[in-house]
Amino acid sequence: MNIAVVYKSRYGAAKRYAQWIAEDLKCPIYNLSEVKPGQLDNCGAVVYGGGVYAGSVSGLKDAFSLFNKDLVVFAVGMAKPTEASAAAFKDKLIPAEVKDRTALFQLRGGYDLGKMSFFHKLVMMLVRGVMKKGESSPGEREKFKNKIVDFIDRSSLKPLVDYIKKTYK
Numbered sequence: 781m782n783i784a785v786v787y788k789s790r791y792g793a794a795k796r797y798a799q800w801i802a803e804d805l806k807c808p809i810y811n812l813s814e815v816k817p818g819q820l821d822n823c824g825a826v827v828y829g830g831g832v833y834a835g836s837v838s839g840l841k842d843a844f845s846l847f848n849k850d851l852v853v854f855a856v857g858m859a860k861p862t863e864a865s866a867a868a869f870k871d872k873l874i875p876a877e878v879k880d881r882t883a884l885f886q887l888r889g890g891y892d893l894g895k896m897s898f899f900h901k902l903v904m905m906l907v908r909g910v911m912k913k914g915e916s917s918p919g920e921r922e923k924f925k926n927k928i929v930d931f932i933d934r935s936s937l938k939p940l941v942d943y944i945k946k947t948y949k
């Protein structure tokens with residue numbers, strides 16, 4: 781089946797994951813901003829990923845209106861994924877009418893305070909304490925003291941890639 785990967789990424793985390801997924805699935809990859817309506821109509825499913833900003837996945841609403849088909853969504857955020865956050869994302873971000881054809885995976889991103897806009901840096905400095913509390917080990921909590929925090933991990937893509945291979949062979 782034809783699959784395409786589409787992403788929206790402000791600082792590059794969702795883009796890196798999208799590139800790895802496209803490599804693993806040997807399929808085309810697009811930045812959301814360059815996809816025209818109808819362009820991916822011949823795809824059986826679209827894998828869409830974006831950074832998480834204030835609890836929402838960047839570009840997801842546009843993805844739902846552009847791609848009227850199965851969507852495999854990956855949400856790239858700093859907070860440690862939990863079952864509760866997965867349930868909250870599904871509840872809040874996936875409209876009832878597309879729930880049965882939308883799958884959701886949570887991945888961890890990163891940030892470099894030195895590369896952020898002034899406003900984003902301010903927000904991150906305010907919320908990193910909250911994210912730090914969600915960590916289970918002192919080592920992980922320590923990471924949040926740094927200017928550059930990186931939880932991007934290619935191996936965390938395995939469940940998503942396996943799901944796509946199994947569902948859309």
Ligand SMILES: Cc1cc2nc3c(=O)[nH]c(=O)nc-3n(C[C@H](O)[C@H](O)[C@H](O)COP(=O)(O)O)c2cc1C
Pocket residue numbers: 788789790791792793794795830831832833834835836856857858859860888889890891896899900901903904
């Ligand atoms: C203004 C702002 C708000 C954010 N809100 C959240 C959030 O609600 N939950 C979360 O897990 N991460 C949040 N993050 C962290 C980003 O999701 C993380 O840096 C991610 O890697 C960004 O992906 P991107 O570079 O592909 O856009 C926020 C970052 C910024 C700058």
